[in-house]
Amino acid sequence: MKNLRDFTYPELLLEVEALGERPYRAAQIYGWVFHRDAASIDSMTDISRELRERLKHEYRISGIDVLDVKRSEDGTRKFLSSLEDGARMESVIIPEEGRLTLCVSSQAGCALGCLFCMTGAAGFTRDLSLSEMAGQVFAARGLLNEGERITNIVLMGMGEPLNNYGNVIRFLSVLTDGKGMGFSHNKVTVSTAGLVPGIKKLGHDTNVNLAVSLNATTDEVRSRIMPINRRYPIAELISALKGYPLKNKKYITIEYVLIKGLNDTADDAKRLIRLLRGVTCKINLIPFNLFPGAAFERPDAEKVDAFHGIVYDAGYTVIVRASKGADIDAACGQLRGRRAVPDRVK
Numbered sequence: 001m002k003n004l005r006d007f008t009y010p011e012l013l014l015e016v017e018a019l020g021e022r023p024y025r026a027a028q029i030y031g032w033v034f035h036r037d038a039a040s041i042d043s044m045t046d047i048s049r050e051l052r053e054r055l056k057h058e059y060r061i062s063g064i065d066v067l068d069v070k071r072s073e074d075g076t077r078k079f080l081s082s083l084e085d086g087a088r089m090e091s092v093i094i095p096e097e098g099r100l101t102l103c104v105s106s107q108a109g110c111a112l113g114c115l116f117c118m119t120g121a122a123g124f125t126r127d128l129s130l131s132e133m134a135g136q137v138f139a140a141r142g143l144l145n146e147g148e149r150i151t152n153i154v155l156m157g158m159g160e161p162l163n164n165y166g167n168v169i170r171f172l173s174v175l176t177d178g179k180g181m182g183f184s185h186n187k188v189t190v191s192t193a194g195l196v197p198g199i200k201k202l203g204h205d206t207n208v209n210l211a212v213s214l215n216a217t218t219d220e221v222r223s224r225i226m227p228i229n230r231r232y233p234i235a236e237l238i239s240a241l242k243g244y245p246l247k248n249k250k251y252i253t254i255e256y257v258l259i260k261g262l263n264d265t266a267d268d269a270k271r272l273i274r275l276l277r278g279v280t281c282k283i284n285l286i287p288f289n290l291f292p293g294a295a296f297e298r299p300d301a302e303k304v305d306a307f308h309g310i311v312y313d314a315g316y317t318v319i320v321r322a323s324k325g326a327d328i329d330a331a332c333g334q335l336r337g338r339r340a341v342p343d344r345v346k
């Protein structure tokens with residue numbers, strides 16, 4: 001049985017046509033599924049009983065199964081979900097000043113194996129479908145407190161979004177469609193480890209925000225901690241960023257995980273300034289978040305401040321991102337998609 005949450009609007013039009021129904025039915029069904037979050041075909045009350053019965057022979061509406069919710073003292077909530085084949089993933093709701101951001105996973109696991117990331121250490125299971133990405137938004141809504149509303153969506157959970165390109169683009173189309181989930185493209189961000197061909201395509205296919213995890217200023221260090229750099233080295237990545245089509249007032253977010261003794265020196269800060277000259281960007285410094293078995297440490301606060309100061313004095317917009325939800329292992333790089341954390345992660 002097909003899940004109605006797995007069709008974009010153009011795809012649903014084809015389904016409806018194959019059923020011999022008029023095109024406006026597709027708009028009705030799509031609105032029920034994505035705009036009104038209908039739980040069942042039976043709840044689509046402006047569709048005749050006869051058509052609903054026919055639909056029920058071939059289609060269903062199913063969500064993801066939330067197995068576990070952890071709540072941080074700072075208001076962050078992390079939830080673990082199980083998918084139909086038993087694969088698991090995590091998503092995080094993050095309250096910030098005036099915003100409530102949902103961090104969505106695009107894959108169960110990740111194949112890119114960055115050494116500082118728990119998701120990478122845990123390996124790759126599979127790509128997530130449109131319904132599994134949209135399902136995270138609906139499931140998150142079910143966990144909100146009275147008066148809360150998700151304002152921003154970031155594809156910064158488990159996985160590399162540009163390695164699941166087709167489904168991510170389909171998800172973004174439903175997410176930013178006023179007749180679908182209705183988020184403004186300004187409130188949606190895709191984060192990538194730097195897949196150059198994917199970045200080039202994304203700039204043409206969408207106008208959501210782009211974030212790039214740079215994390216080092218030399219190919220030697222970047223290749224060591226992010227194996228993908230051997231395929232798309234820093235110079236190629238920066239040149240793709242310079243060519244990225246930015247709409248009015250938009251900037252690329254550069255993420256830089258600060259790791260003690262590895263990429264946190266004054267020389268790194270100066271190289272970062274030089275590298276990013278000509279890139280319209282805002283820089284997020286993320287002090288490394290620990291996880292069991294991690295081979296790295298977080299720099300001292302003074303070191304983080306000094307790095308920030310050098311980049312700031314060069315005229316960049318740069319912030320140190322306070323990692324929320326660290327007490328429930330919900331901070332950047334801590335998602336693994338398992339209920340229990342093992343003693344050691346290789």
Ligand code: SAH
Pocket residue numbers: 110116117118155156157158159160161191192193211212213215255257286287288289290332333334
């Ligand atoms: N695969 C994409 C999307 C995941 S975003 C990407 O890498 O961009 C995950 C973000 O968390 C990335 O910016 C990554 O650099 C950062 N991150 C990963 N592990 C981390 C850790 N242990 N501490 C702090 N940030 C981490």
Ligand code: SF4
Pocket residue numbers: 110111112113114117118119120121157158159160193213
């Ligand atoms: Fe994958 Fe991103 Fe983690 Fe690297 S940082 S392993 S690309 S999720």
